Amino acid sequence: MALGVSRQYYKHGAENISFKARVEELSGQNINLCYQCGACSSGCPLSKEMDLLPSKVIRLVQLGRDDPLSSRTIWVCSTCFECEVRCPRGIDIASVMEALRQIMLRRKYSDVKLESIDPEKLRSLPQIALISNLRKLMA
Amino acid sequence: MSLRLAYYPGCTLKTNARNYEISALASSKALGIELIELPRWNCCGTVHALAKDDVMHYIAPVRNLIRVEQLKSSGLVDGERLVTLCEMCYNTLKRADIGVKEDQERRRKLREVMEEEPPYGGGGVEVIHLLQLIREVGWERVKKRVVRPLKGLRVAPYYGCLLLRPRGLGIDDANNPTIFERLIESLGAEVVGIPFKAKCCGSYQTVHMGHVASELSYRILRQAVEGKADVITLACPLCEYNLGERQGEIRGLFPDLKYIPVLYFTQLIALAFGLEDSVGLEMNNPDPRPLLRMKGFLREA
Numbered sequence: 001m002a003l004g005v006s007r008q009y010y011k012h013g014a015e016n017i018s019f020k021a022r023v024e025e026l027s028g029q030n031i032n033l034c035y036q037c038g039a040c041s042s043g044c045p046l047s048k049e050m051d052l053l054p055s056k057v058i059r060l061v062q063l064g065r066d067d068p069l070s071s072r073t074i075w076v077c078s079t080c081f082e083c084e085v086r087c088p089r090g091i092d093i094a095s096v097m098e099a100l101r102q103i104m105l106r107r108k109y110s111d112v113k114l115e116s117i118d119p120e121k122l123r124s125l126p127q128i129a130l131i132s133n134l135r136k137l138m139a
Numbered sequence: 140m141s142l143r144l145a146y147y148p149g150c151t152l153k154t155n156a157r158n159y160e161i162s163a164l165a166s167s168k169a170l171g172i173e174l175i176e177l178p179r180w181n182c183c184g185t186v187h188a189l190a191k192d193d194v195m196h197y198i199a200p201v202r203n204l205i206r207v208e209q210l211k212s213s214g215l216v217d218g219e220r221l222v223t224l225c226e227m228c229y230n231t232l233k234r235a236d237i238g239v240k241e242d243q244e245r246r247r248k249l250r251e252v253m254e255e256e257p258p259y260g261g262g263g264v265e266v267i268h269l270l271q272l273i274r275e276v277g278w279e280r281v282k283k284r285v286v287r288p289l290k291g292l293r294v295a296p297y298y299g300c301l302l303l304r305p306r307g308l309g310i311d312d313a314n315n316p317t318i319f320e321r322l323i324e325s326l327g328a329e330v331v332g333i334p335f336k337a338k339c340c341g342s343y344q345t346v347h348m349g350h351v352a353s354e355l356s357y358r359i360l361r362q363a364v365e366g367k368a369d370v371i372t373l374a375c376p377l378c379e380y381n382l383g384e385r386q387g388e389i390r391g392l393f394p395d396l397k398y399i400p401v402l403y404f405t406q407l408i409a410l411a412f413g414l415e416d417s418v419g420l421e422m423n424n425p426d427p428r429p430l431l432r433m434k435g436f437l438r439e440a
């Protein structure tokens with residue numbers, strides 16, 4: 001298993017290159033700049049809820065691996081930009097998270113199902129909560 | 140002569156956060172600023188579309204920016220500044236403005252899909268937040284207008300995310316903001332500093348990940364309570380919902396938490412300015428009135 005994973009790391013195929021390029025294009029960020037200092041992960045208020053830390057997401061994208069697409073992390077991120085102001089390399093990690101979400105959303109995956117929200121709660125929520133949630137996680 | 144400026148309320152200011160709007164309009168007026176509501180405004184989308192190829196989500200905010208130019212040319216406002224109150228509206232409109240002005244290709248595409256509107260992008264519209272405007276007016280002028288100093292009221296300011304971040308967009312230093320502190324002092328109140336004053340409250344995750352928002356909000360509230368703050372003040376209706384409205388739910392998970400009222404900064408201003416009919420405190424939850432009465436900042440009911 002461990003071997004399989006590491007082999008995947010070093011096999012940098014065309015699909016890896018195109019995935020990384022796609023994320024860079026959508027996010028407008030140069031992923032290569034990251035030197036894995038971890039400042040983004042240490043500042044992230046939601047890291048506790050994540051299966052992949054933000055710095056790890058960036059590392060995997062650097063390697064052209066699309067594992068973050070199936071992570072919880074990209075849906076847990078609240079786009080608070082804490083990581084963005086902390087990154088010493090000037091990477092907007094929040095935009096990378098959005099790029100990854102967008103790839104999934106454009107494949108018609110959506111993380112929130114309206115039917116799953118309690119109707120009582122739906123009525124009491126202010127527009128600002130509902131619209132931002134659905135815009136980030138459904139549209 | 141008061142200064143007339145275009146004002147964008149946004150959806151929540153007309154419903155759950157009416158207390159924010161009422162107090163902001165009255166306080167601004169007392170400072171010589173007349174906020175003129177943008178005609179035919181629409182929802183800004185609440186969040187900025189970060190994907191670089193996005194055009195569609197620019198339409199709503201840009202339509203509002205076009206309205207500012209129209210209002211200006213009708214002579215009803217002085218200049219092309221657009222004043223916002225909600226942090227998310229501020230951020231979304233500001234970023235849309237930048238995104239259109241710096242990207243010619245996006246401008247071209249937008250013109251194609253918004254053919255019924257005059258083109259946008261060349262003009263001088265500037266999106267600002269009311270706090271910026273008050274800072275510009277000057278703390279001295281604020282102090283002079285105070286008729287009921289909030290002496291002895293301990294206030295913990297909570298900035299949230301989108302007034303300070305991302306880089307280049309914040310209305311103050313992202314790492315060490317002081318604009319709220321200056322305002323609180325100008326009103327005669329006492330500042331209670333909390334380490335998490337700019338940490339996310341959980342934002343829109345409150346919709347389907349309630350426990351996560353509760354946990355984040357709890358940490359912020361607890362710091363304020365431990366600092367012996369009487370109230371928290373903030374500038375965003377979503378933060379207000381998470382920190383205020385949801386306190387009952389949060390206490391279900393963390394029974395040790397004491398209730399602490401949450402007020403919009405404009406409500407504090409209106410109180411200190413003696414504009415008691417324009418504070419809208421009856422809409423706040425938890426109810427701050429008993430405490431404010433006890434402290435002598437409100438007449439007995």
Ligand code: SF4
Nearest residue numbers: 044077078080081083
């Ligand atoms: S923007 Fe997302 S990844 Fe970055 S600190 Fe905030 S929640 Fe964490």
Ligand code: SF4
Nearest residue numbers: 034036037038040087
């Ligand atoms: S803060 Fe920036 S450089 Fe450091 S690990 Fe995160 S993305 Fe990489």
